[in-house]
Amino acid sequence: xxxxxxxxxRSAPPLRTHAPDRRERWRRRLPLLPALVFLIIVTQLPFLTxxxxxxxxxxxxxxxxxxxxxxxxYVTVFTDGRLRAATVNTGVLTASTVLVALLIGLGLAMLLDxxxxxxxxxxxxxIAPFLVxxxxxxxxxxxxxxxxxxxxxxxxxxxxxxxxGFQAPTVEWISTMPMTAVVASLxxxxxxxxxxxxxxxLQSQSTEVIEAASVDGAGGLATFRYITLPxxxxxxxxxxxxxxIYVVQTFDAVFTITQGGPGTATTNLPYExxxxxxxxxxxxxAAAAGVVVVIGTIIVATFALRVVSSLxxxxxxx
Amino acid sequence: MTATTTARRGxxxxxxxxxxxxxxxxxxxxxxxxWIAAAVFFAPVAWMVLTSLHAEVDAATNPPxxxxxxxxxxxxxxxxxxxxxxxxxxxxxxVLSTLLVLGLAIPAAYALSIRPVERWRDVMFFFLSTxxxxxxxxxxxxxxxxxxxxxxxxxxxxxxxxxxxxxxxALWMMRSFLREVPREILEAxxxxxxxxxxxxxxxxxxxxxxxxxxxxxxxxxxxxxxFLFAVxxxxxxxxxxxxxxxxxxxxxxLFLARLCAAATLVSLPVLIAGWxxxxxxxxxxxxxAVE
Numbered sequence: 001x002x003x004x005x006x007x008x009x010r011s012a013p014p015l016r017t018h019a020p021d022r023r024e025r026w027r028r029r030l031p032l033l034p035a036l037v038f039l040i041i042v043t044q045l046p047f048l049t050x051x052x053x054x055x056x057x058x059x060x061x062x063x064x065x066x067x068x069x070x071x072x073x074y075v076t077v078f079t080d081g082r083l084r085a086a087t088v089n090t091g092v093l094t095a096s097t098v099l100v101a102l103l104i105g106l107g108l109a110m111l112l113d114x115x116x117x118x119x120x121x122x123x124x125x126x127i128a129p130f131l132v133x134x135x136x137x138x139x140x141x142x143x144x145x146x147x148x149x150x151x152x153x154x155x156x157x158x159x160x161x162x163x164x165g166f167q168a169p170t171v172e173w174i175s176t177m178p179m180t181a182v183v184a185s186l187x188x189x190x191x192x193x194x195x196x197x198x199x200x201x202l203q204s205q206s207t208e209v210i211e212a213a214s215v216d217g218a219g220g221l222a223t224f225r226y227i228t229l230p231x232x233x234x235x236x237x238x239x240x241x242x243x244x245i246y247v248v249q250t251f252d253a254v255f256t257i258t259q260g261g262p263g264t265a266t267t268n269l270p271y272e273x274x275x276x277x278x279x280x281x282x283x284x285x286a287a288a289a290g291v292v293v294v295i296g297t298i299i300v301a302t303f304a305l306r307v308v309s310s311l312x313x314x315x316x317x318x
Numbered sequence: 319m320t321a322t323t324t325a326r327r328g329x330x331x332x333x334x335x336x337x338x339x340x341x342x343x344x345x346x347x348x349x350x351x352x353w354i355a356a357a358v359f360f361a362p363v364a365w366m367v368l369t370s371l372h373a374e375v376d377a378a379t380n381p382p383x384x385x386x387x388x389x390x391x392x393x394x395x396x397x398x399x400x401x402x403x404x405x406x407x408x409x410x411x412x413v414l415s416t417l418l419v420l421g422l423a424i425p426a427a428y429a430l431s432i433r434p435v436e437r438w439r440d441v442m443f444f445f446l447s448t449x450x451x452x453x454x455x456x457x458x459x460x461x462x463x464x465x466x467x468x469x470x471x472x473x474x475x476x477x478x479x480x481x482x483x484x485x486x487x488a489l490w491m492m493r494s495f496l497r498e499v500p501r502e503i504l505e506a507x508x509x510x511x512x513x514x515x516x517x518x519x520x521x522x523x524x525x526x527x528x529x530x531x532x533x534x535x536x537x538x539x540x541x542x543x544x545f546l547f548a549v550x551x552x553x554x555x556x557x558x559x560x561x562x563x564x565x566x567x568x569x570x571x572l573f574l575a576r577l578c579a580a581a582t583l584v585s586l587p588v589l590i591a592g593w594x595x596x597x598x599x600x601x602x603x604x605x606x607a608v609e
Binding site for chain 1: 430449455563599604
C-alpha cells in the first residue's frame with residue numbers, strides 16, 4: 001500500500017478557517033473552472049458528435065446520400081471480419097508488447113538497483129529509446145534495422161558469417177514475421193518506461209527488511225519471491241495499466257512498418273478506424289467503430305481506475 | 319607489510335575472504351550485464367546517429383561499414399530541403415500548448431490540493447478518464463469540426479488539441495507536486511495575514527517550481543512527438559516534424575543516411591528534454607503516483 005503512495009500517511013487537515021459557505025465554495029472552484037470547461041468542450045463535444053455520426057449512413061464518395069442508418073453501422077462493426085481481426089490484433093499487439101517490455105524492464109530495473117560505476121550513464125543510455133520520436137523510431141526500425149539488403153540486423157549476421165565462415169541467411173524480417181517486427185520495435189520503445197516505474201518501486205523498498213531476510217538465511221531467490229515481488233505488486237500493476245493505455249493506441253509503428261499488412265495481419269483498431277475514415281471514407285462506420293472502442297475502453301478502464309483509486313484512498317483531504 | 323596484514327587477517331577470520339570475493343565477482347558480472355544491456359538498447363540510437371554522419375553510399379552497405387568517413391552533408395541537405403518550417407511548426411505547437419497547459423493546470427491543481435473543492439476525487443478521475451479514451455475515436459469528429467471552422471492546416475488547431483491531450487497528465491502531476499507544499503507554512507502565512515498572491519509567490523512557487531518545469535517538459539515531449547492528428551489535420555503550412563519524416567521517404571533511391579539525419583535532428587530536443595528531467599520523468603509518466 002505504502003508502495004505507490006510513498007508520501008507520509010499522516011495527511012494534515014486541510015486549510016479551513018471557517019466552514020465554507022456559498023461564496024467560499026465558488027471561490028475555491030474558480031481556479032478549477034477554466035481547465036474543466038476547456039476539457040469538456042474539447043473532449044466531450046467530439047464524442048457526442050461521434051455518437052451522432054455513428055447512426056448515419058455517410059460516405060463522402062456518395063454525396064447527397066447521407067441518411068439515417070439506425071443501428072446499421074453497429075451491425076457492420078460486429079459482423080465485419082476486418083474489425084474482428086483488428087480487435088484480435090490489438091489484443092495480441094498490446095498484451096505481448098506490455099508483457100515482454102515488463103519482463104525486460106523488471107530485469108533491467110534489478111540490474112540498476114545496485115550501486116556500480118557508471119550507473120547514471122547506463123540509466124541514461126537505457127532511457128534513450130523511449131525519448132526517440134515514435135515516428136523516427138518506426139522509420140529507423142523499418143529502414144535501418146529490418147531492411148533485408150542493407151539493414152543492421154542482416155548486416156550484422158552477414159558480418160558475423162564472414163568472420164566465422166558461414167553463409168548468413170537473408171531474412172525478410174517484416175514480411176515473414178510482421179507482428180513480431182512491430183512488437184519488437186514497440187518493446188524497444190516501452191521497456192525504459194517499465195524499467196523506470198519498477199526501478200522507483202525497488203528503490204522505495206526498505207533495505208532493513210532485505211538485510212533482515214539475508215540475516216535469517218533467505219537466499220536471493222527467496223528474498224525476491226517473498227519480499228521484493230509482493231512489494232513490487234502495485235508498481236507492476238501501475239506499469240501494466242499505464243503501458244496498456246498507451247500501447248493500445250499504437251498508430252505510428254503500424255502505419256510505418258507494415259501498413260497493417262500483409263493483408264490484415266498487423267492491422268490494429270486505431271489503424272483500421274483510420275483506414276475506414278480516410279481511405280474508404282465510411283464516416284458512419286468509422287464513428288460506430290470508434291464508439292464501440294470507447295465503450296470497450298471504458299469497461300477495461302473501470303477496472304484500471306480501481307487500481308489507481310488506491311492511490312488517492314490514503315489521503316483524507318476533504 | 320601488506321602480506322603480513324592480509325596473512326594476519328586471514329588467520330583471524332579464515333572463512334571471511336573467499337565468500338567476499340565470490341560476492342564481488344558476482345557483483346562485477348551483474349555490472350557487466352548492465353553495461354551490455356545498455357549497449358544493446360542504445361545500439362539502434364547510436365546506429366542512427368552514426369549513419370546520419372555517413373554518405374549515402376556508405377550507409378546502405380552489407381555488411382555495415384562502421385568506419386566510413388564522417389560528413390555533415392546529410393544535415394546540410396536537410397536544411398536545404400527546408401526542414402526549418404516543420405521544426406518551427408513543431409516548436410510552436412509544443413511550446414504554446416505547454417504554456418497553455420500550465421496556465422490551466424496550475425490553478426486547477428491548486429483548487430484540487432491546497433484549497434480543495436468538494437468532491438475533488440471525482441474531478442481528478444474525470445480528468446484521468448478523458449486520457450484513457452482512445453484518441454482515434456475523436457479523430458473523425460475533430461476533423462469534421464475543424465474543417466467546419468476552417469481551421470485545417472493551422473498550427474493553432476494543434477495547440478488547442480495538444481493542450482487538451484496533456485491537461486489531465488499535467489493536472490495529476492502538478493497536484494502531486496503541490497501536495498508537497500508544507501501545510502504548516504501555508505497556515506502560518508495565512509495567520510500572518512499574507513494575501514493570496516504573496517502566499518503563492520513566496521510559499522507555493524519555490525516548492526512547486528521544479529515540479530512545474532518537469533510537468534512542462536513532459537507536456538513538451540508528448541506534443542513534439544504527436545503524429546496521428548498532425549498528419550491528418552495539416553497539409554503544407556502547419557505540418558510538424560514527424561509529418562516531415564514521413565513525407566521524406568517516398569522518393570526512390572538511397573535515402574537511409576538522410577533519413578537518419580532527419581530522425582536524429584527531430585529527436586534531439588526530446589532527448590535533451592528527457593535527459594534533463596530524468597529524475598522526474600518517472601513521476602510524470604506515472605501521473606505523479608511514483609516518485
